[in-house]
Amino acid sequence: MTDPKLGFIGLGNMGGRMTRCITSKGIDVVGFDTSAPNIEAAGATAAASVADVVAQADVVFLSLPDSRVVEAVMRGPEGVIAHARPGQIVVDLSTAAPESTRALGVELAEAGAVYLDAGISGGAAAAEKGTLTLMVGGDAAALDAVRPHLAHFASNVFHMGAPGAGHTTKLLNNFLNAVALSATSEVMIAGKRAGLDMDALLGVLNTSSGVNFATLNRFPKIVHGDYLKGGLTNALMMKDVMLYTELIAGLGIAGVHASGPLASFGSAIAAGRAGDISNTVVDVLGALSGGIVVHDADQEDPR
Incomplete structure (x- = not known):
């Protein structure tokens, strides 16, 4: 039995890194992206179109910015659904609205193919190392079939339940990520204004009850001028928070946090930093607080 052919649509910041994890092991991936250099950088074999990827691949991965783009790629005469065939598995690694995900899954099923929604966590660094965490919704048997391929770029894969459950979990996780980053930014700015040593403050936080992902993994670099470029932008973080608010509104949950x-990343976007990595939100909030900069004074502006 021959190994299934893999396809990847969307070889940008995250998709390109995940694809490179596969191709670096000598596995061929047929890829499509609106930027040809992205395909080359990922080590993929260039496809002429989305339809070309679907025609060649048995398992098709998607890594796209939002539901609007996912829907455009999935639907239409040259889209995934129109060219899907029975037995194919489509794994959507994007961050998307669960309602849209469920609808696309139903449409794809009419062609005999299976749609798995697979939220990812770990950022660019984990994608580079192949140690992402995946939260997957959809058919358990289909997930088992693609687990060997997911293992090339993910070290943790959780089956979360029915279609849409993966993207729902992703929004919940990303909201906590956004809260931690924005709140920790505020705390570090306050600590800087109070005259505290940034490394010492982080030492306290990381051995105390205030510890979180941002204190452990982001700010030890940020306070020395390394903003970890390549991760989620301010605009994408804002998009994820908005999707979260829509999700909990539909669930009837009181959204008090x-x-x-929303204010933090909205301020970053208003300041013209939509495309900068979301870690730079600390600079925006520092500017609003009287020009406070938490990183070493001799470091260059991260832009």
Whole structure:
């Protein structure tokens, strides 16, 4: 039995890194991206179109910015659904609205193919190393079939339940990420204004009850001028928080904590930093607080 052919649509910041994890092991991947250099950088074999990827691949991965783009790639005469065939598995690694995900899954099933929604966590660094965490919704048997391929770029894969459950989990996780980053930014700015040593403050936080992903993994670099470029941008973080608020509104959940990250990343976008890595939100909030910069004074501006 021959190994299934793999296809990848969307070889940007995250998709390109995940594809490179596969191709670096000598496995051929047929890829399509609107930027030809992205395909080459990922080591993929260039496809002429989305339809060309679907025609060649048995397992098709998607890594796209949002539901609007996912829907455009999935639907239409040259889209995935129109060219899908029975037995194919489509794994959507994007961050998307669960309602849209479920609808696309139903449409793809009419062609006999299976749609798995696979939220990812770990950022560019984990994608580079192949140690991402995946949260997957959809058919358990289909997930088992693609687990060997997911293992090339993910060290943790969780089956979360029915279609849409993966993308739902992703939004919940990303909201906590946004809260931690925006709140920790505020705390570090306050600590800087109070005259505290940034490394010492992080030492306290990381051995105390204030510890979180941002204190452990982001700010030890940020306070020395390394903003870890290549990760989620301010605009994408804002998009994820908005999707979260839509999700909990539909669930009837009281959303009392969204105002902080909405204001923080909204301010970053208003300041013209939509395309910068979301870690730079600390600079925006510092500017609003009188020009406070938490990283070493001799470091260059991260832009």
